Amino acid sequence: MSAGRGRTSAxxxxxxxxxxxxIGCRLVVTTDASEETTVTGNRCARGESYGKEEVLAxxxxxxxxxxTDSARFPCAPVRTDHxxxxxxxxxxxxxxxxxxxxxxxxxxxxxxxxxxGARVVFTRTLPPDEVPAVGKAGSEPEGQDEVTRLQQSP
Amino acid sequence: xxxxxxxxxxxxxxxxxxxxxxxLREAGxxxxxxxxxxxxxxxxxxxxxxxxxLHEFGEDLTGPxxxxxxxxxxxxxxxxxxxxxxxxxxxxxxxxxxxxxxxIALSRSLGVxxxxxxxxxxxxxxxxxxxxxxxxxxxxxxxxxxxxLAQRLVNIEGCVPGRSAVIIGSGDIGLIMARRLTLVGCxxxxxxxxxxxxxxxxxxxxxxxxxxxxxxxxxHVVTRIEGRDRVEAVxxxxxxxxxxxxxxxxxxxxxxxxxxxxxxIPENELSRGAGxxxxxxxxxxxxxADYMTGAxxxxxxxxxxxxxxxxxxxxxxxxxxxxxxxxxxxxxPVEAMLPVSAGANVRSVVPNSCAxxxxxxxxLRSLVVKNxxxxxxxVGGQEVRAKRLAHVQPSEMIRFVLEPGAVPQAxxxxxxxxxxxxxxxxxxxxx
Numbered sequence: 367m368s369a370g371r372g373r374t375s376a377x378x379x380x381x382x383x384x385x386x387x388x389i390g391c392r393l394v395v396t397t398d399a400s401e402e403t404t405v406t407g408n409r410c411a412r413g414e415s416y417g418k419e420e421v422l423a424x425x426x427x428x429x430x431x432x433x434t435d436s437a438r439f440p441c442a443p444v445r446t447d448h449x450x451x452x453x454x455x456x457x458x459x460x461x462x463x464x465x466x467x468x469x470x471x472x473x474x475x476x477x478x479x480x481x482x483g484a485r486v487v488f489t490r491t492l493p494p495d496e497v498p499a500v501g502k503a504g505s506e507p508e509g510q511d512e513v514t515r516l517q518q519s520p
Numbered sequence: 521x522x523x524x525x526x527x528x529x530x531x532x533x534x535x536x537x538x539x540x541x542x543x544l545r546e547a548g549x550x551x552x553x554x555x556x557x558x559x560x561x562x563x564x565x566x567x568x569x570x571x572x573x574l575h576e577f578g579e580d581l582t583g584p585x586x587x588x589x590x591x592x593x594x595x596x597x598x599x600x601x602x603x604x605x606x607x608x609x610x611x612x613x614x615x616x617x618x619x620x621x622x623x624i625a626l627s628r629s630l631g632v633x634x635x636x637x638x639x640x641x642x643x644x645x646x647x648x649x650x651x652x653x654x655x656x657x658x659x660x661x662x663x664x665x666x667x668x669l670a671q672r673l674v675n676i677e678g679c680v681p682g683r684s685a686v687i688i689g690s691g692d693i694g695l696i697m698a699r700r701l702t703l704v705g706c707x708x709x710x711x712x713x714x715x716x717x718x719x720x721x722x723x724x725x726x727x728x729x730x731x732x733x734x735x736x737x738x739x740h741v742v743t744r745i746e747g748r749d750r751v752e753a754v755x756x757x758x759x760x761x762x763x764x765x766x767x768x769x770x771x772x773x774x775x776x777x778x779x780x781x782x783x784x785i786p787e788n789e790l791s792r793g794a795g796x797x798x799x800x801x802x803x804x805x806x807x808x809a810d811y812m813t814g815a816x817x818x819x820x821x822x823x824x825x826x827x828x829x830x831x832x833x834x835x836x837x838x839x840x841x842x843x844x845x846x847x848x849x850x851x852x853p854v855e856a857m858l859p860v861s862a863g864a865n866v867r868s869v870v871p872n873s874c875a876x877x878x879x880x881x882x883x884l885r886s887l888v889v890k891n892x893x894x895x896x897x898x899v900g901g902q903e904v905r906a907k908r909l910a911h912v913q914p915s916e917m918i919r920f921v922l923e924p925g926a927v928p929q930a931x932x933x934x935x936x937x938x939x940x941x942x943x944x945x946x947x948x949x950x951x
């Protein structure tokens with residue numbers, strides 16, 4: 367059998383490295399003719415559930431950046447709030463790269479309400495461009511007001 | 521020039537600096553933070569991937585989300601922030617009987633700012649090893665980036681560095697960037713690792729390389745970078761058991777971009793200038809159980825002290841450090857401390873001494889890859905504590921808590937002050 371993947375008349379067999387913890391158990395996940403999945407090589411229960419999910423429906427959190435209308439902050443980082451099916455990632459990325467978002471945005475603000483059962487949200491608070499980057503000469507030494515305006519959108 | 525006086529000055533507004541500043545403020549100290557970027561959060565802001573905060577918050581956060589958990593409270597805590605300002609010098613306050621430090625910062629908007637302070641917390645983080653550090657032969661074309669710089673270009677500036685890339689080194693940033701480049705349309709042709717095992721964690725090998733079928737060449741070395749104006753290819757050869765490149769089996773990978781993920785170095789030029797002694801094992805300052813460096817009143821935490829693999833542990837260390845800095849400001853008596861050294865199979869241990877009456881959180885780097893290892897703490901050659909570890913490897917930091925009273929308080933020759941010589945010492949080793 368080559369490259370850890372194979373198919374027999376009775377079902378399929380896949381070799382994986384468990385990523386539930388740093389030990390990295392080498393798992394063998396077998397699916398028999400009646401679609402029953404068994405995991406061997408794991409040292410704990412987390413390995414078994416990881417092995418099954420990875421074979422049945424691999425899911426990942428997707429993170430990316432979306433172009434903005436700002437010159438100072440040209441990218442706004444986003445994430446899916448839950449893992450989405452791995453094969454759906456390309457569709458979501460194409461959607462995100464085609465957008466231009468207007469600043470300000472807040473961390474946690476929703477960009478897409480539902481994509482494959484997950485929300486797409488902004489992960490960083492970004493101010494609009496009219497807010498000065500950092501205080502002009504002669505401003506108060508604390509600099510606190512500038513920071514507040516910079517970091518927190520209205 | 522602007523002159524300011526504060527109880528504590530924190531150099532760096534990233535994960536370590538923010539957690540330290542908040543902790544000092546909670547203890548009632550007046551605190552200023554100097555940050556060279558025009559925003560707070562440090563490198564976390566370019567780490568848009570998830571995997572942060574599992575220990576600290578029990579949640580799987582992205583870098584910017586983790587940063588905002590500290591930026592928001594810090595902005596409300598009455599901390600003075602100096603952004604877009606670079607610290608150029610840490611000195612001693614002149615004058616008779618002066619107990620403080622002076623810190624000079626330069627800012628485009630404010631000019632020179634001179635701080636007088638009683639405690640300095642170093643929280644400058646680390647920087648990347650580059651092509652010069654690993655001596656790769658070949659021409660000097662455009663298109664060679666450190667992985668963290670490429671991460672900033674893609675995630676902050678919105679630029680894609682090339683169309684096809686080879687990544688040298690399998691550190692976590694390199695693996696994360698292999699996935700990130702793939703998702704922005706730059707084809708990653710290979711990751712080349714000189715060692716026989718990956719330097720990054722397994723989770724990243726699976727999610728960043730295997731998910732996208734990116735080849736990982738373990739035990740291989742890049743022998744040459746080719747190209748005149750722009751990178752055109754790299755040449756790669758396997759290593760023999762003697763560690764020599766086997767040029768007869770060399771192969772060529774065409775690409776226009778090379779990323780280097782070959783390790784991080786604590787950024788200590790400022791510390792050295794202030795007379796802070798550096799530990800060659802970590803690249804960061806020697807610190808005692810109070811996280812105080814060899815220079816009185818100067819403390820260090822986070823990646824400037826030693827390179828961590830999880831930001832959660834940076835936060836924990838910054839709080840511990842700032843708690844001790846607050847005690848120093850309050851004039852707490854200094855307890856006798858036992859020097860701590862790295863024993864067999866241990867590359868480095870932090871902190872470098874132990875205060876027996878208090879809990880000490882030690883972090884270690886292993887020199888070996890091993891399952892079912894045993895961590896042993898000896899004082900004066902006598903075993904005082906041991907712990908079984910399921911798995912150790914150089915790329916995974918080991919955290920070990922020594923409870924109060926684990927080592928005897930009164931030992932022969934135990935120093936009664938920070939600088940006194942000592943007979944007894946403590947050693948941490950792996951078996």
